[in-house]
Amino acid sequence: MTTTLGRYAFALAPLAAAALWGGMYVVSKWGFALIPPVTLGFLRVALGAAALWLVVAGRGGVAPPRDEWATFAALGGWVTLTVATQFVGTELTNASQGSLLTVLTPVFTVALGALVLGERVTATKAAGMALAGVGTAVVLAGRYELASVAAGNLLGVGLLLVASAAWAGYTVWGLRAVRRHGALRAATYSSLASVPMLGVLxxxxxxxLGRSPADLPLTVESAGAVLYLGVASTAAAWFLWYKGLEYVSAGTVAAFFFAQPVVGAALGAALLGEALGPGFLAGGALMAVGIWIVSRERAEPPDESPDPTAG
Known part of the structure; x- marks a missing residue:
């Protein structure tokens, strides 16, 4: 039996996922300049799905029953919509727009969690989410010129809004699959389902674009970008994100998403020499306190315990 301490420890898995996604801000500077966005998204998910499947297969995992195929196909659709709109939207918009719109994902997730799953949005959770959001906004305001937020492509803004809502859908509608099959299998089969969809796109x-797969550059930069996006920000991060859903509500998991742009700012400063801005420490502290407040809410045991023999 998992202890209460263990449940809270697993609830921190989404924080690790958000940290891995924060690295995408740096990696994108290489990847988008070399590979078209949807194609890069396909390579990312294909590699991530393969890595997850190797782990499942190594643990003796089996394919889900036929009556669950529709569930994973639907989750694969959410993945496809998220990745395609996120990558194209990121290419069309500026950095400030992308960062600010990304933090709408927790808002969409909490709203969907309440509407679809009947999750309670307590005053404590609302306050923690608001504080984390303010802290993240302070960090971003110190990093970017706020005037540039209105200067980007409206289509790109719309696509990033769709991407935020789609990831919220993947989180909320994935909860049942996670609690029935476990985080590893749920992340694996939903990723595998999205591969042919993204392949067509x-x-x-x-x-x-009048290009062929043979035209894609095979360089250290392109290989490194695909490797990081596939193994770290897809295979590892999606498993960690879903791992949190085994123990806490979708709305609670969502709060950890606020850490993504803060980690991205720190990595941008460390690896690209970007300025952090005067509000980084204060904003980061507010974000951390907000996440801590949300994460203190009682961990929820799974409605359906994952099969202990599942891959």
Missing amino acids: AGGELWY
Whole structure:
């Protein structure tokens, strides 16, 4: 039996996921300049799904029963919508827009969790979410010119809004699968389901651009970008994100998403020499306190315990 301490420890898994996603801000500076966005998204998910499947297969995992295929196909659709709109939207918008719109994901997740799952939004949770959001906004305001937020592509803004809502959908509608099959299997089969969907979109993108797979550059930078995006920000991060759902509500997991742009800012300063801005420490502290307040809410045991023999 998992102890209460263990449940709270697993609840911190989404924080690790958000930290890994924070690295995407740095990696994107290499990847998007070399590989078209949807194609890069396809390569990312294909590699991530393969890595997850190797782990499942190594643990003796088996395919989900037929009556669950529709569930994983639907989750794969959420993945496809998230990745395609996020990557194209990121290419069309400026950095400040992308960062600010990304933090709407927790808001969408809490709203969907309440509407779809009937999760309670307590005053404590609302206060913690608000504080974390303010802290993240302070960090971003110190990093970017706020005037540049209105200067980007409206289509890109719309696509990033769709991406935020789609990831909230993947989180909320994935909760049942996570608690029935476990985080590893749920992340694996939903990723595998999205590979052919993204493959079709990537093929259409390359056809539209008049390019072929053979035209894609094979360099240290492109290989490194795909490797990080596939193994770290997909295989590891998606498993960690879903791991949190085994023990706490979707709304509680969502709060950890606020850490993503803060980690991205820190990595941008460390690896790219970018300025952090005067509000980084204060904003980061507010974000951390807000997440701590939300995470203090009582961990919820799974409605359906994951199969202990599952891969």
